[in-house]
């Protein structure tokens with residue numbers, strides 16, 4: 001056996017393995033190997049083919065993208081025209097269709113026609129031509145008689161077989177089907193396009209169309225297109241007696257067909273199918289606009305024939321459209337919790353997928369600009385599932401002469417304060433750049449009723465101060481009556497105040513006052529979250545509480561110091577810092593304390609935080625132009641070499657002023673060195689650096705040899721899991737307590753879990769813990785353990 005023969009055999013084996021895996025993955029939907037194994041086989045084949053280019057064939061799995069971009073698509077004539085379908089919108093339209101079918105076939109009274117049922121995929125009709133089992137051409141539907149040659153593009157679609165499998169296929173086989181994009185593929189593509197500053201698509205159908213009509217097949221290859229076969233074009237002889245049996249044969253040959261394909265008897269069963277798919281529409285992986293019913297018997301199809309360009313034997317039963325046209329009557333602006341002024345479209349009411357829509361979100365002014373929408377425009381509205389309706393597109397051709405641009409109000413529509421555009425501050429590679437943000441904000445803060453209401457609603461919410469019984473409507477009344485002008489005022493409400501509210505009697509008034517009173521001892525994390533600092537969610541609040549340990553430290557932390565915390569970037573750091581700098585926020589906090597709010601768990605700086613500072617990291621945070629992380633490290637090392645004790649900013653500053661020594665610092669180029677000299681020569685810069693350093697020291701942070709290990713909290717490094725129901729406390733409280741002790745609370749049990757707390761009703765997590773031999777505590781033992789750490793839990 002020669003070398004080439006062995007290679008040829010191995011290539012053949014690899015191709016057949018890959019084809020078999022593809023078939024199982026795309027057609028049977030039963031993957032046989034992990035992706036990594038598939039990739040490994042694929043790369044082996046690529047390598048072998050690279051060594052033996054003479055053995056490369058066009059239908060090798062490696063040859064999906066071949067050839068260069070073309071300047072235009074060729075023309076393809078469809079020998080058998082690609083027809084369209086008649087539509088049924090109402091159930092009775094379908095019954096009428098069925099009546100015509102039975103009449104046309106002259107079926108005896110009482111007997112039913114057999115139908116195939118398939119989803120109507122929302123993509124593009126495509127014809128694929130196989131000769132001797134090889135894909136030789138792909139074409140669009142075009143006008144039904146002539147389409148475009150998109151062979152190079154269809155070859156890139158992963159589930160289109162380049163070569164038919166098994167045997168028995170006719171010499172010439174033309175199949176037809178839909179090229180579409182899954183919902184997930186569409187989301188991924190749009191996200192990637194947006195990231196790269198490219199064009200985004202309004203819906204999966206447009207994305208599929210745009211991707212298929214690319215002159216460069218390499219672009220198509222990068223798009224998540226899929227194919228589903230629903231019919232047969234040119235064949236020398238029928239493949240089977242029925243449509244469903246024909247599709248099953250195509251499936252055996254490796255062509256993907258719908259998993260939802262069914263065969264039923266009669267119109268009522270068709271309607272059942274329609275309702276069933278309709279109910280599952282939102283959870284399907286792809287978009288459909290209806291279902292298609294076809295008389296299943298091929299002989300009967302022939303008998304019925306065609307009327308104009310539609311078969312008499314098939315019909316599309318459409319779902320109510322999820323997109324409609326309507327008019328944009330006006331754009332109003334709503335004010336949110338953080339003062340963001342957001343545009344909302346007021347629409348001429350229109351039925352979309354069975355619901356009257358008169359408002360739609362426009363997100364922000366960037367979105368308004370992207371859409372290019374003007375008041376008076378005709379717009380496409382889309383409503384998918386229970387998502388808020390969205391404005392998808394403007395029909396510019398229908399723009400009236402008196403269309404008006406959308407303008408952000410200069411004053412808040414609720415309180416009349418100024419509206420300002422947010423600035424985005426970007427700090428990178430030593431430069432600080434400002435750009436206009438997409439968000440506009442009312443500067444009124446709590447003086448703005450809209451912001452005040454939202455702020456209070458957030459403050460009292462379950463994950464914040466958790467004041468039970470204080471719903472949105474009550475908050476609105478309290479604010480409207482002027483009883484509450486800041487969250488602090490909740491704690492001075494009297495019985496008479498509450499009793500006077502709509503819907504309150506004696507017992508309910510007392511209950512509300514009691515639940516307000518019982519919220520007076522929040523954890524630091526809950527309190528921080530409740531303040532509603534822009535960009536500070538529950539996780540960030542917990543992080544701030546856990547690491548900095550006290551409100552006082554959080555309040556005065558410099559933004560650079562905050563960025564030492566994991567996952568806190570410059571923007572969030574500035575939001576936090578600016579929040580506590582603002583006088584009115586300080587006043588609210590002081591008032592809350594004066595009204596009896598007492599933080600429960602303030603303490604020391606966490607060891608995890610104390611140990612994370614390094615001089616290099618500090619230099620990096622100074623944003624000295626041309627000094628990135630490695631440069632900062634070099635500078636820190638050199639400064640450390642000059643110091644007798646621990647080096648700090650003073651040593652770096654001295655180094656910056658020492659021309660010779662800085663010039664001989666390795667790892668810094670001249671531009672960086674000059675930049676360091678210039679930077680430290682500015683008195684404000686040096687002062688800022690010293691202030692940050694002083695704060696780090698003051699907070700008990702230290703670097704180099706002083707690094708301590710995390711001796712901080714008793715449960716540091718441990719992972720706990722809570723399962724089942726707890727009686728003495730909610731799971732949220734249990735989680736809070738554990739986290740306060742330094743433990744991580746995870747959602748699932750693994751070998752790394754330290755301990756599992758199992759209440760009544762615990763199931764698989766408990767079983768797994770026992771199987772792994774982990775420590776398991778019931779609630780009583782858990783409470784004991786907490787008490788052991790000095791933590792008590794108020795009875796729930």
Ligand code: IVH
Nearest residue numbers: 083084085118119120121124125178230292
């Ligand atoms: S059958 C003669 N089956 O709907 C029958 N079409 O309005 C021709 N479509 O151009 C089509 N899913 O793009 C058929 N399961 C399906 C379909 C389907 C989607 C599209 C196809 C066609 C259009 C007809």
